[in-house]
Amino acid sequence: MSRLATQWLPVALSADIEPSTSAGLHVEGHELVVWRDASGNAHVWEDRCPHRGMRLSFGFVRGDHIACLYHGWQYDAAGQCRHIPAHPQLDVPQTIRVPRLAAREAAGLIWATEQDSLTFPPAAETVAAEPVQTLAINTPVDRLADALSKAGWVGDGTFGRLDVEGLRLIVGLHPANDGKALMHVLVEAGMAGPRARIEAARFAQALRDRIEAGVAIPGEAA
Numbered sequence: 001m002s003r004l005a006t007q008w009l010p011v012a013l014s015a016d017i018e019p020s021t022s023a024g025l026h027v028e029g030h031e032l033v034v035w036r037d038a039s040g041n042a043h044v045w046e047d048r049c050p051h052r053g054m055r056l057s058f059g060f061v062r063g064d065h066i067a068c069l070y071h072g073w074q075y076d077a078a079g080q081c082r083h084i085p086a087h088p089q090l091d092v093p094q095t096i097r098v099p100r101l102a103a104r105e106a107a108g109l110i111w112a113t114e115q116d117s118l119t120f121p122p123a124a125e126t127v128a129a130e131p132v133q134t135l136a137i138n139t140p141v142d143r144l145a146d147a148l149s150k151a152g153w154v155g156d157g158t159f160g161r162l163d164v165e166g167l168r169l170i171v172g173l174h175p176a177n178d179g180k181a182l183m184h185v186l187v188e189a190g191m192a193g194p195r196a197r198i199e200a201a202r203f204a205q206a207l208r209d210r211i212e213a214g215v216a217i218p219g220e221a222a
Helices: 141-150 194-213
Strands: 009-013 021-027 030-036 042-046 060-062 065-067 081-083 100-106 109-113 129-137 159-164 167-175 181-188
Touching: 009 021, 009 030, 009 129, 009 167, 009 181, 021 060, 030 109, 042 109, 129 194, 141 167, 141 181, 141 194, 159 194, 167 194, 181 194
Parallel strands: none
Antiparallel strands: 009 109, 021 030, 030 042, 042 100, 060 065, 100 109, 129 181, 159 167, 167 181
């Protein structure tokens, strides 16, 4: 069973998705589009237009609609198709809609789940953080979480904090595909000057390099 069906996952840095933009991503083999409407609301959907299967992340955002690049079909924030350019007078059937995930923002991250009744991680609701970067790492997410824990990360497997040389990093993880993971790195608000971001980025990149090279993390058996 996909983790999206059992928990909230941080899938992107909020700062990476500007108003009226979209981006494609993978979560455990699921192809998703994360997009932000002109009002600033974030959405996470299946990345597939119901018409011909084109990725919606290749399309464009206008107001509170996202449109498919292929034939221009437009979908509102509820996932309902509202306009088909080839048939502008058509009353679009309610059955033409894009499957959506529940989405919310907290701790500088966009989160998603297939079950909006799930309890949101309380630790994320009380954190204010500034973005550093997202890194793709060629290792399973559980191995990455273990390596972070050996380095002092205090988290639940997908979200937590890590104190490094006077900085408090906020780190979110999500499984991508083919045994890869994404690591979203932020700095706790109040520490997030340019130098702090540089140091945080250096630490994250060095950790990635050690993991991908098979080098033991401090505290981990070689």
